[in-house]
Amino acid sequence: MIIPVRGFLGLEDYNDNSQKVILETPKECPQCKENLWKHGSFKRTAKDLKGNKGVISIQRLICSACSLTISCLFDFLAPFKQYVIEDILQYVVIYGQEKTTYRDIAWGEQDGSNTDAEASLSRAFCAVAQVCQISGELAQQAQQACLEAGVDLMTVEQSRCPNSELAHSVEKAKRLDQLSYLINLTNRYCRDVLSKCFWYRQKIFSGYLASEKLAWLSAPQSLKQALF
Numbered sequence: 001m002i003i004p005v006r007g008f009l010g011l012e013d014y015n016d017n018s019q020k021v022i023l024e025t026p027k028e029c030p031q032c033k034e035n036l037w038k039h040g041s042f043k044r045t046a047k048d049l050k051g052n053k054g055v056i057s058i059q060r061l062i063c064s065a066c067s068l069t070i071s072c073l074f075d076f077l078a079p080f081k082q083y084v085i086e087d088i089l090q091y092v093v094i095y096g097q098e099k100t101t102y103r104d105i106a107w108g109e110q111d112g113s114n115t116d117a118e119a120s121l122s123r124a125f126c127a128v129a130q131v132c133q134i135s136g137e138l139a140q141q142a143q144q145a146c147l148e149a150g151v152d153l154m155t156v157e158q159s160r161c162p163n164s165e166l167a168h169s170v171e172k173a174k175r176l177d178q179l180s181y182l183i184n185l186t187n188r189y190c191r192d193v194l195s196k197c198f199w200y201r202q203k204i205f206s207g208y209l210a211s212e213k214l215a216w217l218s219a220p221q222s223l224k225q226a227l228f
């Protein structure tokens with residue numbers, strides 16, 4: 001089982017401060033409520049589009065009663081991905097709100113790793129496609145959060161995603177519209193950048209975990225061929 005743990009703002013913060021921070025891990029087994037024990041650690045690599053790289057130490061835990069093992073993944077990392085969640089989000093938020101193309105978001109100025117154009121394009125496409133697969137559920141959760149925070153949902157715009165008319169299926173168009181609505185809801189619910197970023201982080205993290213198959217999606221051949 002993978003669970004998210006807080007501790008760092010992002011990869012840069014991890015690289016600068018990982019020696020100084022003592023990780024707070026859960027004490028109780030999510031399955032049987034018995035005690036969890038430390039159970040070694042493993043390393044995984046992470047990157048961001050600013051060009052930062054890091055080797056992250058992931059703490060493992062084991063339950064003393066049912067032997068469930070848990071990996072404590074920092075919530076700035078995307079499960080099953082090398083790139084951090086903020087970078088995935090960057091693609092998704094732009095595509096959900098502005099009239100653009102995958103090519104433009106992939107090769108925009110924010111992407112510092114333009115050396116591999118095909119990989120950038122594929123990453124942008126997959127980021128949007130994956131979040132679209134869970135955008136309906138995330139929009140529902142955002143609606144709920146808004147209701148609890150007293151936001152009047154009638155005032156949140158239900159506009160269409162400017163890119164949904166180019167979608168290859170009605171289903172994808174619907175999910176892009178849900179993505180656009182999700183972004184509008186989140187903008188109303190979280191007023192400052194940091195809380196917005198944490199909210200998305202948490203939701204996308206759990207969305208990825210709930211749909212493990214999303215991790216293995218690849219960009220369609222037509223998109224790759226369009227490069228040459």
Ligand SMILES: [Zn+2]
Pocket residue numbers: 029030031032033034063064065066067068
């Ligand atoms: Zn247990």
